[in-house]
Amino acid sequence: MPKVDHCKQLTVILNSVADGVFTVDDRMRITLFNKAAEEITGFTEEEAIGRHCHDIFRTDVCFTSCPVKEALESGQPVINREVDIITKEGKKVPISISASMLKDENGKPLGGVETFRDQSLIYALKKEIEEKYTFHDLVSRNPAMRRLFDVLPDIASSEATVLLKGESGTGKELFAQAIHDLSPRRKGPLVIVNCGALPEPLLEAEIFGARRGAYTGSIENRPGRLEMAEGGTLFLDEIGDLPLPLQVKLLRVLENHEYQPLGARSPQKADVRFLTATNCDLEDMVEKGTFRRDLFFRINVVALQIPPLRERPEDIPLLIDVFLDRFNRTYGKKIRGFSGEALQFLLGHQYPGNVRELLNLVEQTVILCRSGEIGVEHLPAGFLEANDRDEDVSFGRRSRINKAILQDLLARYEGNRTKVARELGVDRTTLWRWMKKFDLKN
Known part of the structure; x- marks a missing residue:
């Protein structure tokens, strides 16, 4: 041989x-x-x-x-x-x-x-995806979102008032930023007001401004957001929370392009483009009398409905990559991605908090991860419990599971999670969740 x-x-x-x-x-x-x-x-x-x-x-x-x-x-x-x-x-x-x-x-x-x-090919593919599916700071491959991207330049070039409709966390502020950046007013300021963040007296002064002595403690002239947005764009977020008396004042600005600060003797002109957003059903509020019909028609010149994340699951991997890249830079880490098991949880979640919830989730896991890959063990316990994807598997066994049973099985199989999961008739991700719930490390 x-x-x-x-x-x-x-x-x-x-x-x-x-x-x-x-x-x-x-x-x-x-x-x-x-x-x-x-x-x-x-x-x-x-x-x-x-x-x-x-x-x-x-x-x-x-x-x-x-x-x-x-x-x-x-x-x-x-x-x-x-x-x-x-x-x-x-x-x-x-x-x-x-x-x-x-x-x-x-x-x-x-x-x-x-x-x-x-990694040249991977980087080239990533760049191609970013160029193909990115519009300003918005990322999507969803057909409904792509249609919104297509019309945004035309909407931005006009002076029309825009109503952005969508659930909380869908990215309405990013759409407002994109419209402003594409508009002839892009060199002016984009000023944002959250109409639900302040009580009525403070909100009125915040939007319209106040003159010295207009109210107790007012010792100097205070410019409002309208004045600060002169020559630019004013974005009124959560406009459904705007009190009725302020709705009247806002309507006057939209109709006559003038407003009167608190304590002022005469009105002043407003050279401002208005964008608004809401997560409320304004039509229903109009019928109930909690939102003025005439104001609704004024702000509803162009309406854009932003779909929730659960209706565009194809965007979840794109958004995960974008957020992971952002937080790697923020926290000085080099995490490659999520494990297959962890990714299953992320892809199967309904995201009631929409894109904002996914953003916060990725940030939290990046902070907790010390290796190059985010695993199920880095996902929050509450998130795991909310994602029981085994409703039809071994229900009787799951209802009887407790910490002692898990400890016994883990000891019997010397910590081999695959064998324990097989014994219980569940997948490894469900076993991970139970172990996290009972604070079992092995």
Whole structure:
């Protein structure tokens, strides 16, 4: 039987994998360089062998936070660190790096090994998705949302008053921002008033302004949001909460383009474009007499209905990527994404709080996650309990489940969650939720 050349066999294997692989000695000089490494960097094996790795991987991290040095010094592997390298031809290429220490048969360090993957295609696809499905700060592939994106430039170019309708958290303020940014008034201010945030006397002064002495404690002239929005756009959020007396004053502004601050002797002109939003059924409020019919017709010149997130589930993965990228930058983390099990929960949730709820959920999990992937264990217990997706499976068993039973099963199967879930007739995500509920770590 012919003798096997293990070194040659190893070289063949390494040259057949798609990831770049190279090794270094204890002086950080390259000792092995596979075919994929040649293709990604542009350097041949002959050019790379014997040179310091920073001569080949020309990137700032080589001198600040080299993954191989970090693995050698800590003894712990570095997993999926994303950096940009400059190829031999001067092209910038995004790669994902993993590095570990190399040891001999006695455990003595010999050097390090690094594997890296070209992320150019992933970045290109991500950019294409962003360009195709992003409109200003709005992201969607949903047909109803795309139709709204299509008409926004035409609406923005007019002076028409716009009523944005939708549940709380659907992104009405982002739509208002997009309309303002696309309008001829974009160089002016966008001023926002939440009509439900203040009691009537304070809200009146907030919107219309007040002159010195108009009320107790008023010692100087106070400009209102109308004056602050001069030449720009005033966005009245939650207009359904505007008290009836202020509805009359607002109607006068819309009809005559003038208003009178509290305590003022004469009215003043308003050069302002109005955007409004509500999560209420204004038509029903008109019928009940809690919202003026004439004001409703004035603000309902153009109405846009923003669908809730539960009606556009295809947007959830897009939004998760956008929010994950945002919070990675905010908190200085490099989380790649959610595990399959965690993602199942996110995709199956109904989101009564809409996009805002998803935003808060991603932020919370990013804060809690210490690894490169967000798992079920990082999801809030309340969120997990609200997402019992096993209503038709083992109902009798679930109704009898308690902490003692789970502890016994986990001990019996030595912490193997797959076997415990199979015994209970549920999936692993349901078992995760129960363990979190009873504060069981293993």
